[in-house]
Amino acid sequence: MEARTVVVTNRKGGVGKSTISITLAAELAGRGHRVLVCDCDAQQTATGWAAVAPDSKPFPAAVASFSAYGAKLHREIEKQVKNYDYIIVDLPPSADAGTATQSALLVADLAITVVAPSAPDIRASEATRGLIENAKIYNEELIAVVFANKVERTNVSKKLLKELASFGIPVLSSSFAARTAYQVAAYGGTAVSELGKNARAAIQEVKNLADEILGLLEVRNEK
Numbered sequence: 001m002e003a004r005t006v007v008v009t010n011r012k013g014g015v016g017k018s019t020i021s022i023t024l025a026a027e028l029a030g031r032g033h034r035v036l037v038c039d040c041d042a043q044q045t046a047t048g049w050a051a052v053a054p055d056s057k058p059f060p061a062a063v064a065s066f067s068a069y070g071a072k073l074h075r076e077i078e079k080q081v082k083n084y085d086y087i088i089v090d091l092p093p094s095a096d097a098g099t100a101t102q103s104a105l106l107v108a109d110l111a112i113t114v115v116a117p118s119a120p121d122i123r124a125s126e127a128t129r130g131l132i133e134n135a136k137i138y139n140e141e142l143i144a145v146v147f148a149n150k151v152e153r154t155n156v157s158k159k160l161l162k163e164l165a166s167f168g169i170p171v172l173s174s175s176f177a178a179r180t181a182y183q184v185a186a187y188g189g190t191a192v193s194e195l196g197k198n199a200r201a202a203i204q205e206v207k208n209l210a211d212e213i214l215g216l217l218e219v220r221n222e223k
Contacts, residue, residue: 002081003036004217006088007108009101011131012124013093015114016149018045019182020209021090022063026191027210029060033085038066038077040100041092045186053189060191067092073103098131105135110143110216113169116150117160122167129168143216147209148175174208177201 008021021037022045029035039046044067050059062084069076073089080087089104105111113128115121125146132144146169148161164171176182181202185192192199192206 001085003034003084003087004109005077005081005104005107006086006213006217007091007101007104007111008088008114009091009104009111009128009131010114010121010125011093011098011101011127012121015093015116015121016176016182017041017093017114018049018090019186020112020114020147020149020176021088022046022049022061023182023185023192023206024209024213025061025063025086025088026059027193027206028086028088028214030191030193031210034083035061035086035088036080036084037061037063038073038080038087038089039063040066040069040073040090040104042067043092046090049186049189051189052187057190057194059189061088069100069103071099071103073100074107077104077107101128101131102135105132105142106139108135108139108142110145110213111135112172112213113144113146114149115146115164115167117148117152117164119160122160122163125167132169144169145216146171148172150178151175152178172209172212174205174212176205176209179205 008017025035025037050063053059181199
């Protein structure tokens, strides 16, 4: 079976796309799947995360730079579909990245728009929604969802999360809180699952995300 392609996107930077991409990839790889992370961001955050893993325990998923392909990104992704079970595409921010995003969405099975529950982040996500809607003209079976990252237990955060429900794209029930565990994992080049009992909450969050993503892809396979 060819790989399922999951695109992680938002035109705004700083929302945590790379964190979502790399932690999801590590969780899927930990479950025995062959996983490739396509790092399309010039900052190469995902690549750097995997690169600092110790030689004695390399990062469980393959991570490669795809930042140079732009509008040809979909062709490069298609070259890898027979080599992996899942391909996670970590897309860059900014309006200049539109061509790469549009290209990746052409071959994506699932698009995750990562949103931090802040008013500027939610407003900035409108442009991403437009790209997804345009992509569905050519990729009719594309599944699009919103994932809330850096969620805090404040009334303002709760209010903004409710606003996401009117975004026009389904919001995943799973979410990530603003936890230091994700920073620790990035610093050590490891999967969150390797952090042990001190990161139980983060470990469960990653498991919940992976379970939900796999469920959505299974539904898509049945169509």
